[in-house]
Amino acid sequence: MNIELDDLTRRFGKTYAVAGVTMEAGPGVFGLLGPNGAGKTSLLRMMATVLPPTSGRLQLLGRDPGSYGPRREIRRRLGYLPQNLGYYPGFTVVEFVEYFALLKDMPPGQVPRAVARAVEQVGLGDKARAKLRTLSGGMLRRAGIAQAIVNDPELLLLDEPTAGLDPEQRVSFRAMLRGLGEHATVVVSTHLVEDVGAACSQVSLMDAGKIVFHGTPAELVARGEGSGAAGDAPLERGYSAALAAAR
Numbered sequence: 001m002n003i004e005l006d007d008l009t010r011r012f013g014k015t016y017a018v019a020g021v022t023m024e025a026g027p028g029v030f031g032l033l034g035p036n037g038a039g040k041t042s043l044l045r046m047m048a049t050v051l052p053p054t055s056g057r058l059q060l061l062g063r064d065p066g067s068y069g070p071r072r073e074i075r076r077r078l079g080y081l082p083q084n085l086g087y088y089p090g091f092t093v094v095e096f097v098e099y100f101a102l103l104k105d106m107p108p109g110q111v112p113r114a115v116a117r118a119v120e121q122v123g124l125g126d127k128a129r130a131k132l133r134t135l136s137g138g139m140l141r142r143a144g145i146a147q148a149i150v151n152d153p154e155l156l157l158l159d160e161p162t163a164g165l166d167p168e169q170r171v172s173f174r175a176m177l178r179g180l181g182e183h184a185t186v187v188v189s190t191h192l193v194e195d196v197g198a199a200c201s202q203v204s205l206m207d208a209g210k211i212v213f214h215g216t217p218a219e220l221v222a223r224g225e226g227s228g229a230a231g232d233a234p235l236e237r238g239y240s241a242a243l244a245a246a247r
Contacts (some may be wrong), residue, residue, distance in 0.1 A: 021208030
């Protein structure tokens with residue numbers, strides 16, 4: 001398993017953002033759903049080794065990130081797109097992605113080809129030499145996705161990756177996710193349940209720091225059947241029904 005969490009918690013002061021999460025994940029695309037404040041971002045940040053857990057067991061790619069050596073090895077092999085990704089406005093798209101490739105200790109000789117592939121993969125080939133300050137919000141998000149996949153990661157963590165993407169770009173992104181999930185573990189945190197239904201083989205629903213549902217998108221849809229739960233689509237009704245049952 002590429003992700004193993006056992007009773008994982010994260011506390012800020014007296015408040016638990018993550019309150020005892022246990023889960024495992026191997027290759028595939030996994031959706032992480034939940035309302036604002038459910039703990040999704042804190043959970044992803046712990047899996048990205050950005051935020052240490054308060055308690056519990058965290059194992060990533062067969063290693064414990066609590067020690068420097070294993071943590072550095074994990075970071076070489078993962079990709080992470082945070083909800084708010086900082087950047088230097090004067091960098092070009094290529095310079096931006098190259099910078100992250102080097103931070104991940106990629107061999108310098110492999111970087112140019114890997115950067116070009118990642119930039120093409122997110123549809124920014126024609127903007128490769130454009131300064132980041134000249135890009136639209138959707139293009140910046142795609143540049144962020146490019147830096148996350150440049151090292152062909154075994155573990156890919158994406159926080160609200162489709163924010164700012166238009167419908168056509170979201171369709172292409174879902175197809176890319178399905179391809180990546182054939183050999184990597186991909187975790188996508190999102191508010192857009194249609195992205196989960198189209199791209200994810202498994203979905204976990206968080207509320208108040210806990211996992212309150214885990215299963216396939218079809219199983220989540222079944223939760224909403226005949227429930228009268230709110231939602232314009234079957235998956236949205238399943239989402240609403242599962243949340244209501246947990247509260």
